[in-house]
Amino acid sequence: MTSSSTNLQSLGYTPSMARYLVEQNLTAFEPGRVMAEHKERYIVRTAAGYVEAEITGNLRFTAQSREDYPAVGDWVALMVYDGGSALIQAVLPRASLISRQAVGKYGERQVIAANIDVAFVVLAMDRDFNLNRLERYLSICYASKVTPMVVLTKTDLVTTEYLAERIATINARQAHIDVLAVSNTSQAGYSQLEAVMEPGKTYCLLGSSGVGKSTLTNNLCGGTFMKTDTISDSTGKGRHVTSHRELMLLPNGAILIDNPGMREVGVADAGQGLEQAFDTIAHYAQHCRYHDCTHRSEKGCAVLEALDNGDISMAAYENYLRTAQESAFFESTVLERKKKDKQLGKLLKYYDKLNVKGKKNED
Numbered sequence: 144m145t146s147s148s149t150n151l152q153s154l155g156y157t158p159s160m161a162r163y164l165v166e167q168n169l170t171a172f173e174p175g176r177v178m179a180e181h182k183e184r185y186i187v188r189t190a191a192g193y194v195e196a197e198i199t200g201n202l203r204f205t206a207q208s209r210e211d212y213p214a215v216g217d218w219v220a221l222m223v224y225d226g227g228s229a230l231i232q233a234v235l236p237r238a239s240l241i242s243r244q245a246v247g248k249y250g251e252r253q254v255i256a257a258n259i260d261v262a263f264v265v266l267a268m269d270r271d272f273n274l275n276r277l278e279r280y281l282s283i284c285y286a287s288k289v290t291p292m293v294v295l296t297k298t299d300l301v302t303t304e305y306l307a308e309r310i311a312t313i314n315a316r317q318a319h320i321d322v323l324a325v326s327n328t329s330q331a332g333y334s335q336l337e338a339v340m341e342p343g344k345t346y347c348l349l350g351s352s353g354v355g356k357s358t359l360t361n362n363l364c365g366g367t368f369m370k371t372d373t374i375s376d377s378t379g380k381g382r383h384v385t386s387h388r389e390l391m392l393l394p395n396g397a398i399l400i401d402n403p404g405m406r407e408v409g410v411a412d413a414g415q416g417l418e419q420a421f422d423t424i425a426h427y428a429q430h431c432r433y434h435d436c437t438h439r440s441e442k443g444c445a446v447l448e449a450l451d452n453g454d455i456s457m458a459a460y461e462n463y464l465r466t467a468q469e470s471a472f473f474e475s476t477v478l479e480r481k482k483k484d485k486q487l488g489k490l491l492k493y494y495d496k497l498n499v500k501g502k503k504n505e506d
C-alpha cells in the first residue's frame with residue numbers, strides 16, 4: 144500500500160455506507176473507493192492510501208452480470224493483507240450506476256461508472272454538436288438517476304453569436320437542462336463550471352472522443368494526469384486517447400471521473416429515463432386516447448397532434464421513436480435471454496435427475 148492518507152468523507156463516503164458495513168457484518172473489512180479498473184484488477188483508495196485489489200472468488204461466482212462487478216466510483220469492502228495485496232469482499236449499495244448498451248452485444252450492459260451525482264455531457268463546438276446524441280446521453284443519465292449537465296467545449300473556435308445560437312437550439316429542445324460553455328484553451332467559463340461543482344460530490348465526463356474531456360480534467364486537476372492528444376482533422380475518427388476510466392479528487396474538493404470517448408451511445412432499457420429526456424413528448428403522451436399509444440398512427444394521439452401543430456419538432460419526435468425502439472429492443476433481448484436461461488435451467492435439472500437415477504441404478 145502506498146502512503147498519502149486521506150479522509151474517506153472527502154472521497155464521498157457517507158454515514159449510511161458505514162452503517163451498511165455494520166449491518167452486514169463487514170466491519171472487519173476496510174472501506175475504499177475504486178479509482179480505476181484494468182482487466183478485473185482495481186486500484187482502490189482507502190483511508191491509508193492506494194491499494195491494488197482483486198475480487199474474491201465468491202464475488203465472482205455469485206456475480207450474475209457485469210453490473211455485479213465493482214466499477215470505477217464504487218465503494219467496496221476489502222481485506223488488505225501484509226505485503227500489499229488486497230481482496231474485494233463486497234460492493235456497497237450504489238446511489239447510481241451509469242451504463243449503456245454494450246457495443247455489439249445486444250441486451251448486454253456496459254457499466255460506465257458508479258455513485259455519480261452529476262454527469263457532464265461534453266459536446267465540442269467544432270464538429271461534434273449533435274442534439275440527437277445529446278438526447279441519448281440524457282436518456283442514459285436519467286435512467287441511471289444521475290443529473291445531467293451540458294458542457295460545451297472549444298468555444299474559442301467559434302464566434303460568440305454562433306455559441307449563443309447553439310445554446311438557444313439546445314434550450315429550445317431541452318428546456319430543463321443546464322448548459323455551460325468553456326474553452327480549455329483560454330479557460331473561459333471555468334469559474335462557472337467550478338462554481339457548480341461541490342466538494343465530496345462525484346462528477347463524470349461523458350462525450351465523444353476528442354471533445355476535450357481529458358484536457359478539462361487535467362486543467363481542473365492542475366497537472367497532467369490524463370493523456371490528451373491532437374487528432375488530425377482528416378482522420379478525426381477512430382482514435383481514442385483515453386483508454387480507461389479514472390477517478391480523481393480535484394483541488395476544489397469535487398471528485399471527477401474521466402471516461403474514454405464513446406462512439407456509440409446505445410441506450411439500454413431507458414424506462415422512465417426516456418420520459419424525462421423527452422419530457423415534452425411525455426407531457427403530450429398523457430393525453431393520448433389509448434394508454435399504450437405508440438404515437439405512430441393511433442387515432443386520438445396527442446403527440447401526433449402536437450407534431451401537426453408544430454408544438455413538437457419532427458427531429459425530436461423521430462429521435463424519440465428511435466430511442467424508444469432501441470430501449471424496447473434491449474428489454475425484449477433481455478427477456479428472451481432470461482427465457483432461454485430458464486429453459487436451460489430446466490433441462491439441467493432434468494439431466495441432474497437422470498444422473499441421480501442412473502447412479503441409483505448402479506448401486
Ligand SMILES: Nc1nc2c(ncn2[C@@H]2O[C@H](COP(=O)(O)OP(=O)(O)OP(=O)(O)O)[C@@H](O)[C@H]2O)c(=O)[nH]1
Pocket residue numbers: 296297298299300325326327328350351352353354355356357358359370371372373374382383384385386402403404405
Ligand atoms: N481549441 C481547443 N482545443 C481543445 C479544447 N479542449 C481540448 N482541445 C484539444 O482537443 C484534442 C482532444 O482533447 P482530449 O482532451 O484528449 O479529448 P478527450 O475527450 O479526452 O478524448 P478521448 O480521450 O479520446 O475520449 C486535444 O488536442 C486538445 O488540445 C478547447 O477547449 N479548445
Ligand SMILES: [Mg+2]
Pocket residue numbers: 356357358369370371384385401402403404
Ligand atoms: Mg480523454
Ligand SMILES: [Zn+2]
Pocket residue numbers: 428431432436437438439441443444445446447
Ligand atoms: Zn400517442
